Amino acid sequence: QVELLESGGGSVQAGGSLRLSCVISGQRYSTNCIGWFRQAPGKEREGVASIYIGDTAGGDPYYADSVKGRFTISEDNAKNTVYLQMDSLKPEDTAQYYCASDPWLTYYCSTGSFPRQFQYWGQGILVTVSS
Numbered sequence: 659q660v661e662l663l664e665s666g667g668g669s670v671q672a673g674g675s676l677r678l679s680c681v682i683s684g685q686r687y688s689t690n691c692i693g694w695f696r697q698a699p700g701k702e703r704e705g706v707a708s709i710y711i712g713d714t715a716g717g718d719p720y721y722a723d724s725v726k727g728r729f730t731i732s733e734d735n736a737k738n739t740v741y742l743q744m745d746s747l748k749p750e751d752t753a754q755y756y757c758a759s760d761p762w763l764t765y766y767c768s769t770g771s772f773p774r775q776f777q778y779w780g781q782g783i784l785v786t787v788s789s
Contacts (some may be wrong), residue, residue, distance in 0.1 A: 659685040660778040667783035670747055676785060678742040680757030688712060691760050692740045692768035693776060694731060696753035696785075706755070707731040707742060709766045710767040717768030725751075747787045754782045 666678040680692065689712030699705040709719040709731045719731045729744040740757065758776035766772045 660759050662759055662778060662780035664755065664780045664783040667755060667785045669786040669788065672747060672749055672787055672789050674747050674787070675743070675745045676747065678744065678755055678757075678783065680740045680742075680780060681738075682740070682759060687759060687761035689714070689764045691763045691769075691776075692731075692733065693723065693758045693760075693772075694740075694742045695756045695758060695768060696751075696754040697756070697782075698750075701753075705770050705772075707741060708767050708770055709733055710734045710739075710764055711735065720770035721766050722770065737763050744785070747785075749787050749789045751785060752787050755785050756780055756782045769781070 661684045670676055691710055693708035694706040696702050696706050701747050707729055708731045712731055728746045729755055733740045757780040759778040760776040771785055
């Protein structure tokens with residue numbers, strides 16, 4: 659079993675920055691795909707960014723077009739943590755953000771297009787951007 663715990667959300671004005679953290683605990687895998695997703699009120703959940711974690715090269719991180727150039731996903735293997743640095747935030751970035759993990763989706767990790775839902779999910783954390 660894998661557990662994910664998000665932190666770092668909150669309220670910020672447009673143009674500001676936040677850094678979300680996702681601490682991963684429980685069963686460890688030699689390779690993994692970690693994704694950040696978000697869901698705004700009344701909208702479907704969308705993928706924001708994803709990153710391959712493993713000993714072998716796994717391709718570049720994926721970013722949705724709506725966040726490319728503003729968001730950065732990274733990982734600290736020693737801390738079992740994946741980060742989402744969010745800069746130049748816009749009101750349309752307001753959403754519940756979720757961290758997800760799936761060691762069986764690594765093949766798709768750099769594409770952002772997945773054949774099914776991720777296996778493990780965090781509880782989510784709210785990000786509010788005011789204009």
